[in-house]
Amino acid sequence: MELTGAQSLIKSLEQVGVEVLFGLPGGAILPVYDPLIESSMRHILVRHEQGAGHAAEGYAQVTGRPGVAMVTSGPGATNIVTPLADAFMDSVPLVVISGQVATSAIGTDAFQEVDFTGITQGVTKHNWLVTDPDEIPRIIREAFYVATTGRPGPVVVDFPKDVANAKTDWSWSDEIDLPGYHPPAKPDMAAVRKALELISQAERPVVYVGGGVIKANAAAELAEFINMTDFPLVTTLMARGAFPDADPRHLGMPGMHGSYAAVTAIQKSDLLISFGARFDDRVTGKLSAFAPKAKVIHVDIDPAEIGKVRRPDVPVVADCALAIRAMTDEMKKMSASKKSLFDAKTKKAQLAWREQLAEWKALFPFAYDGKGDASHSGPIKPQQVVEELSAAADEDTILVTGVGQHQMWASQLWSFSKPRSWVSSGGLGTMGFAVPAAMGAKVGQPSKTVWAVDGDGCFQMTAQELITCSQEQIPVKIAILNNAYLGMVRQWQQMFYEERYSEVYLSADLPDYVKWAESMGCVGFRVDDPGEVSSVIEKANSIHDKPVVVDFRTDSMEKVFPMVPAGASNDDILVHPSLRERLAKEA
Amino acid sequence: MSVMSAQGKQIREEEATELIRPRPSHHLLAIKVENKFGVLSRVAGLFARRGFNIVSLAVAPTEDERFSRISIVVDAESAPLEQVVSQLNKLINVVEIKQLHPDDAIEAELLLATLKIDKAVPPPLKEAIIKYKANILEQSDSFVTVSCAAAPTKLDELENLLQSYSIVALHRTGQIALPKLEFLGK
Numbered sequence: 194m195e196l197t198g199a200q201s202l203i204k205s206l207e208q209v210g211v212e213v214l215f216g217l218p219g220g221a222i223l224p225v226y227d228p229l230i231e232s233s234m235r236h237i238l239v240r241h242e243q244g245a246g247h248a249a250e251g252y253a254q255v256t257g258r259p260g261v262a263m264v265t266s267g268p269g270a271t272n273i274v275t276p277l278a279d280a281f282m283d284s285v286p287l288v289v290i291s292g293q294v295a296t297s298a299i300g301t302d303a304f305q306e307v308d309f310t311g312i313t314q315g316v317t318k319h320n321w322l323v324t325d326p327d328e329i330p331r332i333i334r335e336a337f338y339v340a341t342t343g344r345p346g347p348v349v350v351d352f353p354k355d356v357a358n359a360k361t362d363w364s365w366s367d368e369i370d371l372p373g374y375h376p377p378a379k380p381d382m383a384a385v386r387k388a389l390e391l392i393s394q395a396e397r398p399v400v401y402v403g404g405g406v407i408k409a410n411a412a413a414e415l416a417e418f419i420n421m422t423d424f425p426l427v428t429t430l431m432a433r434g435a436f437p438d439a440d441p442r443h444l445g446m447p448g449m450h451g452s453y454a455a456v457t458a459i460q461k462s463d464l465l466i467s468f469g470a471r472f473d474d475r476v477t478g479k480l481s482a483f484a485p486k487a488k489v490i491h492v493d494i495d496p497a498e499i500g501k502v503r504r505p506d507v508p509v510v511a512d513c514a515l516a517i518r519a520m521t522d523e524m525k526k527m528s529a530s531k532k533s534l535f536d537a538k539t540k541k542a543q544l545a546w547r548e549q550l551a552e553w554k555a556l557f558p559f560a561y562d563g564k565g566d567a568s569h570s571g572p573i574k575p576q577q578v579v580e581e582l583s584a585a586a587d588e589d590t591i592l593v594t595g596v597g598q599h600q601m602w603a604s605q606l607w608s609f610s611k612p613r614s615w616v617s618s619g620g621l622g623t624m625g626f627a628v629p630a631a632m633g634a635k636v637g638q639p640s641k642t643v644w645a646v647d648g649d650g651c652f653q654m655t656a657q658e659l660i661t662c663s664q665e666q667i668p669v670k671i672a673i674l675n676n677a678y679l680g681m682v683r684q685w686q687q688m689f690y691e692e693r694y695s696e697v698y699l700s701a702d703l704p705d706y707v708k709w710a711e712s713m714g715c716v717g718f719r720v721d722d723p724g725e726v727s728s729v730i731e732k733a734n735s736i737h738d739k740p741v742v743v744d745f746r747t748d749s750m751e752k753v754f755p756m757v758p759a760g761a762s763n764d765d766i767l768v769h770p771s772l773r774e775r776l777a778k779e780a
Numbered sequence: 781m782s783v784m785s786a787q788g789k790q791i792r793e794e795e796a797t798e799l800i801r802p803r804p805s806h807h808l809l810a811i812k813v814e815n816k817f818g819v820l821s822r823v824a825g826l827f828a829r830r831g832f833n834i835v836s837l838a839v840a841p842t843e844d845e846r847f848s849r850i851s852i853v854v855d856a857e858s859a860p861l862e863q864v865v866s867q868l869n870k871l872i873n874v875v876e877i878k879q880l881h882p883d884d885a886i887e888a889e890l891l892l893a894t895l896k897i898d899k900a901v902p903p904p905l906k907e908a909i910i911k912y913k914a915n916i917l918e919q920s921d922s923f924v925t926v927s928c929a930a931a932p933t934k935l936d937e938l939e940n941l942l943q944s945y946s947i948v949a950l951h952r953t954g955q956i957a958l959p960k961l962e963f964l965g966k
């Protein structure tokens with residue numbers, strides 16, 4: 194069948210199952226936008242290409258399917274570099290199709306030419322420059338295969354205009370010819386048995402759950418592992434939702450703003466079982482002081498993560514779901530042959546460990562002044578907003594965040610019960626992530642409620658995508674925790690720069706968020722009174738046909754606790770001031 | 781191949797070598813890559829991004845035209861070899877990586893140098909040319925161009941020697957390596 198390169202591209206995208214594209218056209222990608230008119234795929238016209246990228250990420254995170262964005266060459270392409278970097282850090286399957294100048298013009302500084310495969314080399318899993326129209330189906334197949342298999346990640350297909358206009362044949366085969374790409378899948382059983390040996394001797398175990406568990410759809414396997422071992426666990430910022438927060442064995446999030454119980458449990462553990470986590474510096478704190486007594490089992494699908502930061506005692510290179518299942522299968526074999534996993538002495542030690550952890554959890558919760566007292570007279574505490582949002586949400590509700598204090602409060606205080614119900618920018622920490630990612634999440638899961646908890650600073654970076662939401666009828670809900678500051682930076686200046694506030698004040702009233710929301714076709718609310726928080730949330734939850742923006746005027750000076758200062762040991766965790774005396778006694 | 785350590789534990793060969801031999805100052809990597817657009821830049825870019833230092837790098841086609849071989853000498857101080865190799869392996873166009881311990885390898889490199897002379901090649905230079913099995917490629921009244929293919933350490937010596945003449949230009953290719961015959965196929 195003869196068609197153009199552009200038609201071949203569209204047909205290939207349909208063939209791999211793409212249903213939605215987020216994008217914005219321009220000169221070099223024009224030929225591709227023409228056959229898009231006839232395509233079954235839905236295109237969502239964003240207002241800025243960064244929005245397209247984050248929307249595609251949000252879509253991918255909640256569906257488990259790759260997100261797709263399409264942009265033009267030059268500035269369109271460079272505008273999506275941030276989402277590519279974000280997806281690279283957080284292992285999000287993202288496919289970006291970028292227009293490029295004609296192959297004959299490449300290298301001539303042509304209008305809107307940038308070396309996009311060069312620019313994105315360090316922030317993609319792989320990229321392709323299409324030079325032969327006959328290769329379009331193969332490259333699209335490979336691009337989606339690379340983005341979604343092994344450790345997922347972003348890819349770029351750079352698509353020159355003359356290739357789009359050229360005549361070509363289209364034929365499809367499912368064959369993949371990538372001689373240098375062999376993602377691991379099954380674990381080495383010798384490693385699994387070694388891991389079980391360590392597990393059976395652990396007196397103070399902690400399961401350290403990372404985003405890999407979400408990516409591998411391994412929540413059920415994890416639950417079975419926890420049920421069989423009764424081991425306590427922590428879920429990192431990328432893994433929130435992998436295990437229900439309400440379960441007493443769940444200690445919460447570890448790391449710089451993690452719960453006291455999670456951080457301290459890791460520090461005191463004698464066995465750390467990492468499932469799909471990467472020992473990020475925000476989790477380890479000062480590396481030489483991190484979990485000093487722990488042996489480490491490190492399960493990861495990416496061999497380069499093994500030993501990158503901490504040398505494991507048992508490495509298991511495999512898909513998390515398969516690796517965890519292999520472990521539970523071995524345990525089942527043991528119990529079938531009447532062997533118990535733990536001897537009496539170990540069991541007793543584990544019991545004492547669990548009691549200790551329960552005590553820490555009870556003694557050192559996420560505290561803030563005025564907790565549980567909505568009638569207090571002061572400004573709204575941001576934590577109260579998150580708690581009330583969570584309380585009013587059903588278990589399918591998806592929570593998206595920006596980056597800053599509000600993100601940490603959201604992660605700390607929302608009670609998650611399901612995987613893929615949390616979308617946040619972890620490794621890159623990209624301000625402006627929330628609004629477009631929420632849009633993408635809602636497109637991916639239209640029947641679920643999508644709330645974004647955003648910062649005032651973040652909101653101002655990408656709010657324009659609410660226009661897209663209104664026009665495309667994507668009714669997301671945005672809660673701005675408006676503290677009039679770049680709050681997280683202000684907190685650091687307050688704590689580590691002698692309260693010398695440098696360029697962090699934004700203003701609570703400028704812009705007028707309600708008017709701005711209304712001008713973008715959304716419903717806007719403003720809340721100043723702690724007593725009105727829940728009723729406005731209820732109102733917002735009852736609106737289903739329009740995006741909603743709520744401007745919560747929150748306490749400007751509130752800080753996120755606990756906190757492990759950058760570069761400090763996790764042992765030096767700072768808890769909320771109201772708990773410091775208690776902690777001193779404990780020590 | 782595995783060997784027994786002093787403690788009687790079965791350990792892998794690489795680990796065993798680490799115990800017996802001093803840590804090498806450099807690692808030799810032979811990287812087989814797909815002959816695709818931009819592949820050298822991907823490999824070089826990875827080294828730059830991850831802070832691994834390249835001592836030298838040489839690229840050439842292989843016996844199979846779909847692939848090229850990149851020979852890289854990596855500064856052992858700048859990164860653990862294991863990280864370098866596993867990060868390289870993540871590049872989609874990297875098909876195979878062979879590591880060679882410098883002690884197990886035949887290393888070779890080519891040097892070209894043009895020197896200023898006065899009518900004839902001075903006798904000490906002639907002696908050096910013979911000693912290092914170098915060749916005179918071209919000669920005029922005022923200049924001579926010599927080449928020498930040898931182990932990099934030999935070339936270092938030769939280069940030192942040449943410093944006492946006036947060097948117009950001197951190029952080295954960067955080393956390539958193959959396993960010594962006793963390790964062939966192991």
Ligand SMILES: Cc1ncc(C[n+]2csc(CCOP(=O)(O)OP(=O)(O)O)c2C)c(N)n1
Nearest residue numbers: 597598599622624648649650651679680681
């Ligand atoms: C694009 C970008 N620029 C700068 C930063 C540094 N940064 C991290 S948090 C933060 C403040 C965010 O302010 P806001 O959205 O109001 O959230 P808050 O911390 O006040 O909750 C800044 C500037 C960043 N993470 N991303």
Ligand SMILES: [Mg+2]
Nearest residue numbers: 648649678680
């Ligand atoms: Mg703020």
